[in-house]
Amino acid sequence: MKPFTYLSPTTVEEAISFYGQHSETAKFMAGGTDVIVKVKEGWMEPDFLISLKRIKEMSELHKNEATKELSIGALVTHATLEKSLMIKNEYPIIYDAVSNIGSLQVRNVGTIGGNLINAVPSADGAVPMIALDGVALLHGPDGERSSDVKDLFLAPYKTILKPGEILKKITIPAQAPHTGSAYTKFGRRAAMELPLVGIGVLLTLDDDLETCTRARIVLGVAGPTPMRAFDAENYLVGKKINEDLLIEAGKLAADESKVRDSVRGKAWHRREMVRVHVKRMGLKCMNIIRANN
Amino acid sequence: MSNTKREFSVVGKRIPKLDAAQKAMGRAAYIQDIKLPQMLYGKILYSKYASANIIKIDTSKARALPGVHAVLTGEDVPEKMKMGFIKDNPPIKKGKVSCFRDEVAAVAAISPEIAKKALDLIEVEYEELEGIFDPERAMEKDSPLVHDHLKSNVLKMPWDIHYGDVEKAEKESAFVVEDRFTTTWVTHCCMGTSGAVALFDASENLTIYTNTQIPSLAQKDFLEALKAMGLKNKRVRVIKPTIGGGFGSKLDTYAYEHIAILLAYACRKPVKMVFDRVEEFKATSTRQPTIIYIKQGCDKTGKLTFRDMRMVLDNGGHTSWGATTPSVMLMPISSLYTVKNVKYTAKCVYTNNTYSQAMRGYGNPQATFAIESSIDMLAEKAGIDRIEFRKINKNHAGEETPQGLKITSCGLAECIESVEKELDFKDKSEKGVGTGIASLIHVGGGARIYGSDGCGAILKMDDYGKVDIFTGGTDMGQGLDNITAQIVAEELGLLAEDINVVHSDTDICPWDVGAHASRSTFVAGNAALGAAKKVKKKIQDFASKLFETPAEEIELKDKMVFVTGNPEKNMPIGKLLRKAHFSPGGNMLMAEHFYDPDNQNMGKELKGNMSMTYSFGAHGAKVKVDEETGKVEVLEYVAAHDVGRAINPLLLEGQVYGGVVMGLGYALTEEVTVANGEIMNANFRDYKLFTAKDAVKIKAPVIETDDKDGPFGAKGIGEPGCVPTAPAIANAIYNAVGVRIKDLPITPEKILAALKEKNG
Numbered sequence A: 001m002k003p004f005t006y007l008s009p010t011t012v013e014e015a016i017s018f019y020g021q022h023s024e025t026a027k028f029m030a031g032g033t034d035v036i037v038k039v040k041e042g043w044m045e046p047d048f049l050i051s052l053k054r055i056k057e058m059s060e061l062h063k064n065e066a067t068k069e070l071s072i073g074a075l076v077t078h079a080t081l082e083k084s085l086m087i088k089n090e091y092p093i094i095y096d097a098v099s100n101i102g103s104l105q106v107r108n109v110g111t112i113g114g115n116l117i118n119a120v121p122s123a124d125g126a127v128p129m130i131a132l133d134g135v136a137l138l139h140g141p142d143g144e145r146s147s148d149v150k151d152l153f154l155a156p157y158k159t160i161l162k163p164g165e166i167l168k169k170i171t172i173p174a175q176a177p178h179t180g181s182a183y184t185k186f187g188r189r190a191a192m193e194l195p196l197v198g199i200g201v202l203l204t205l206d207d208d209l210e211t212c213t214r215a216r217i218v219l220g221v222a223g224p225t226p227m228r229a230f231d232a233e234n235y236l237v238g239k240k241i242n243e244d245l246l247i248e249a250g251k252l253a254a255d256e257s258k259v260r261d262s263v264r265g266k267a268w269h270r271r272e273m274v275r276v277h278v279k280r281m282g283l284k285c286m287n288i289i290r291a292n293n
Numbered sequence B: 001m002s003n004t005k006r007e008f009s010v011v012g013k014r015i016p017k018l019d020a021a022q023k024a025m026g027r028a029a030y031i032q033d034i035k036l037p038q039m040l041y042g043k044i045l046y047s048k049y050a051s052a053n054i055i056k057i058d059t060s061k062a063r064a065l066p067g068v069h070a071v072l073t074g075e076d077v078p079e080k081m082k083m084g085f086i087k088d089n090p091p092i093k094k095g096k097v098s099c100f101r102d103e104v105a106a107v108a109a110i111s112p113e114i115a116k117k118a119l120d121l122i123e124v125e126y127e128e129l130e131g132i133f134d135p136e137r138a139m140e141k142d143s144p145l146v147h148d149h150l151k152s153n154v155l156k157m158p159w160d161i162h163y164g165d166v167e168k169a170e171k172e173s174a175f176v177v178e179d180r181f182t183t184t185w186v187t188h189c190c191m192g193t194s195g196a197v198a199l200f201d202a203s204e205n206l207t208i209y210t211n212t213q214i215p216s217l218a219q220k221d222f223l224e225a226l227k228a229m230g231l232k233n234k235r236v237r238v239i240k241p242t243i244g245g246g247f248g249s250k251l252d253t254y255a256y257e258h259i260a261i262l263l264a265y266a267c268r269k270p271v272k273m274v275f276d277r278v279e280e281f282k283a284t285s286t287r288q289p290t291i292i293y294i295k296q297g298c299d300k301t302g303k304l305t306f307r308d309m310r311m312v313l314d315n316g317g318h319t320s321w322g323a324t325t326p327s328v329m330l331m332p333i334s335s336l337y338t339v340k341n342v343k344y345t346a347k348c349v350y351t352n353n354t355y356s357q358a359m360r361g362y363g364n365p366q367a368t369f370a371i372e373s374s375i376d377m378l379a380e381k382a383g384i385d386r387i388e389f390r391k392i393n394k395n396h397a398g399e400e401t402p403q404g405l406k407i408t409s410c411g412l413a414e415c416i417e418s419v420e421k422e423l424d425f426k427d428k429s430e431k432g433v434g435t436g437i438a439s440l441i442h443v444g445g446g447a448r449i450y451g452s453d454g455c456g457a458i459l460k461m462d463d464y465g466k467v468d469i470f471t472g473g474t475d476m477g478q479g480l481d482n483i484t485a486q487i488v489a490e491e492l493g494l495l496a497e498d499i500n501v502v503h504s505d506t507d508i509c510p511w512d513v514g515a516h517a518s519r520s521t522f523v524a525g526n527a528a529l530g531a532a533k534k535v536k537k538k539i540q541d542f543a544s545k546l547f548e549t550p551a552e553e554i555e556l557k558d559k560m561v562f563v564t565g566n567p568e569k570n571m572p573i574g575k576l577l578r579k580a581h582f583s584p585g586g587n588m589l590m591a592e593h594f595y596d597p598d599n600q601n602m603g604k605e606l607k608g609n610m611s612m613t614y615s616f617g618a619h620g621a622k623v624k625v626d627e628e629t630g631k632v633e634v635l636e637y638v639a640a641h642d643v644g645r646a647i648n649p650l651l652l653e654g655q656v657y658g659g660v661v662m663g664l665g666y667a668l669t670e671e672v673t674v675a676n677g678e679i680m681n682a683n684f685r686d687y688k689l690f691t692a693k694d695a696v697k698i699k700a701p702v703i704e705t706d707d708k709d710g711p712f713g714a715k716g717i718g719e720p721g722c723v724p725t726a727p728a729i730a731n732a733i734y735n736a737v738g739v740r741i742k743d744l745p746i747t748p749e750k751i752l753a754a755l756k757e758k759n760g
Helices: A012-025 A035-040 A077-084 A084-092 A091-099 A105-108 A111-120 A128-131 A228-237 A243-256 A267-291 B020-024 B060-063 B112-118 B166-172 B217-229 B254-266 B278-282 B322-334 B364-382 B386-392 B414-420 B480-492 B520-547 B573-582 B649-667 B727-737 B748-759
Strands: A005-007 A026-029 A048-051 A062-065 A070-073 A135-140 A143-148 A154-155 A164-174 A177-184 A197-205 A212-218 B040-046 B052-057 B067-073 B103-109 B123-130 B161-162 B175-183 B195-200 B207-210 B236-239 B272-274 B288-299 B303-316 B341-350 B433-443 B455-461 B467-473 B498-502 B554-557 B558-561 B566-572 B591-594 B612-625 B632-642
Touching: A005 B040, A012 A048, A012 A135, A012 A164, A012 B195, A026 A035, A026 B195, A026 B288, A062 A084, A077 A084, A077 A091, A077 A105, A077 A111, A084 A091, A091 A128, A091 A177, A091 A197, A111 A128, A111 A164, A128 A177, A128 A212, A128 B322, A177 A212, A177 A267, A197 A267, A212 A228, A212 A243, A212 B040, A212 B573, A228 A243, A243 A267, A267 B386, A267 B748, B040 B112, B040 B254, B040 B278, B052 B103, B060 B067, B067 B112, B067 B254, B103 B254, B161 B322, B161 B566, B166 B288, B166 B341, B166 B414, B175 B364, B195 B254, B207 B217, B207 B254, B254 B272, B288 B364, B303 B322, B303 B364, B322 B364, B322 B433, B364 B386, B364 B433, B364 B727, B386 B414, B386 B433, B414 B612, B414 B632, B433 B727, B455 B480, B455 B520, B455 B558, B467 B480, B467 B520, B480 B498, B480 B520, B520 B554, B520 B558, B520 B566, B520 B573, B520 B591, B558 B573, B566 B573, B632 B649, B649 B727
Parallel strands: A005 A048, A026 A048, B040 B272, B207 B236, B303 B341, B467 B498
Antiparallel strands: A062 A070, A070 A164, A135 A143, A135 A164, A177 A197, A197 A212, B040 B103, B052 B123, B067 B103, B161 B341, B175 B288, B195 B207, B195 B272, B288 B303, B433 B612, B455 B467, B455 B591, B554 B558, B558 B566, B612 B632
């Protein structure tokens, strides 16, 4: 492992200015569950590691009771999200996704922001943020800007972030009534597992509790970046939801997915898993909505 | 002598592992913790190709790097320095490489980082050759040769066995089933990675700290290495640090150990070689992969008539102990259930894949997977209940099997009954839920692989009633320290904590064949017991004079010596020992014992009673198969074993739990993915070892048959836990959803594909 200097700024501005001083020789780090591994293995050799851990505002998890907007600081750990009753009750898709990341130890230090910025196709955390129409707030040398989380990813390990830019937080707009959401990771093991596919579904129903007014079907590991299955979403919107419709949506999502063969799993099986789990997560959403009424 | 009714003080007690606290507090010293003055760090450069000629190696840049003390290539290895049981594998190759893990150069430097950097500076020019990766293809006449000096890729090995008359038996059978099964590469996944530290003293004697399960045989290998280096009549001292798991992986000496020796000699400084995890996956040996053809038959009543098996084993690029697994496979093939007519051929074939080693079960899990899957198929064809079928054919005490195994004690029927009692085999209430059963036989009383199957022990008592026992046996986490302490304490009327078990140093400990074949409790246990009996006799003789009572009336219990039927005539053992020591013509309480069981080497005929006794078991599984995804959930698992006697039920259960979880991985998730000879998943992310969260609740009923030759009746139980797990799971999956998966591991993909085929 190449030695590095560890910097721990306490404000976003300070962090950005550190980066300004050291530019490419510096690397930002959140929980460190990816970065430290890469440094130890020699895949990444920064001279300076700028830890964001001491920036308090980035660790805040807060729901604005007036606007109903949820704000998740980039440094909020998976464990914090997993243990929050508010998250579990109101954003079950987030709970589903973060509660099965890595292991307890990984979740205690790994952060939602790190999970997004690492930008692997298998990031469990990305799927719910996209399904919930999350917006990423970025801060860099040129000031602040924002982006929909779904547009954050360019390619594996590649985001729209410019050098020196930091993901500060993710905001989730108010959820419409009669909304249910769910995520599942299909993998081989119960822990320390990357999904073979990750499937998130969010459904909003009309007051009749049948007609779909909004659908989000988000797939992980189904392409180079997390993706929305628009055909399947569009198919559901405006229709009265039942199991047959969800089966059809599963088929459409499977067709849209860009799954491929790898050492970890075959494309045909991944496609099958998309098909089956879109249906299952859809049914789970329906159950959640009905249970809340 | 039967121990059944005997009351025990220490044997049978759930005493936690003696070094548990030491390990939990991080004070146990593993090879990673060993640090010696002036120590250098060694690293190995591996081949870039599965098959290639080495045209040129330029080490000049590596040598010029500050901090580098030595760079070695195949040219620096003495001609006669070879590894493997047929001594065909030099620790660094020259001329040709035949698999990705072939060593082509090694360096020693003042830090691991510099050593690594030096590897990058070594320039190797290769001429890539066509590789051969399918053993059945490698058997064909026009296949490329892995080793040019050999005329064929097929090893010259003896397994072509025929007991009875299989052809005749087949004709007379009412029902016959036939199929093909395959098992793939899996690896031990020891939490402590491999490593060694070698150093020479001024007289060129070698001390080597190394993770080994065979200290005495390793000493012999290293002496031969020294001889090859021109160092004759030298001493070799093998010191074992705390070992973080063995599972058979440490039953040979390896290139990294020989390279550490060469580097230490070249530099005249201690050299440490420690594998990182990627190296552990890529450069250590796997379980032997197999292609198995099996045919079995039975008569109308369900009695097995014959078993005919043919195997092709992928030998990889070099020959290590994996190539000898057919000898152990022969045991279940000839002797799991009573079957008189048995045929078995096995061919080991060189390929450019990785090569295999001993791994827990030593071939038995592969053979038992095919046998027990096929038994289920045969029972179904004969229309006989699968459990009933197994009972009809069960082994029994007094039986001599076609191979010549003499079954002395046998609790197989009790094991099956115990599984039946714990698991509801009739329950078909839920869709996708099913049950399966599979049995096992394994050596439980040593295994005569070599000329000797012995183990030595030296026991000495101090003036305070404490014991030091120096055993040839090896503890690598499995618990031989406890077993030894409990056996000695029982015999001498002491507590387990009074016994210090020393098992780590060939300068101190006597000879032993090694910690293999589930033999340590039986063989090392009997050695310790023999030494303890001799010391006990000395104590009794001395006490007899003191108490003026016949020696046979002196009892030792609760750290006291007393007279039978007259307990007021007593003395604490420590006090008695001091008297023994300080009286005129004083006595020292020491004894040695060498135990070599009366078992037989199989010889050229491959017949003979290889073990003094055999362990049996039956495993039952209840699974739920998700028919839309192919995913299997293990709902219940029962693993019943005939262990003779549980010396320590806590550790015994640990062995069974660990074995079963290893077996479940073998059944469902574990696979070293090899593509054209290259290992693609050399990490714990992609090598799907079960995690704590995947582990299932296991019931482990213990059947005690009190073996007449075992120490206090005990038989070996180290390996059986993982032997019948895969077929129990495969049979449960078949029972659940009607598809039989014949290739391990049974992945969701394979199940779903089979379901789709079945359902059209």
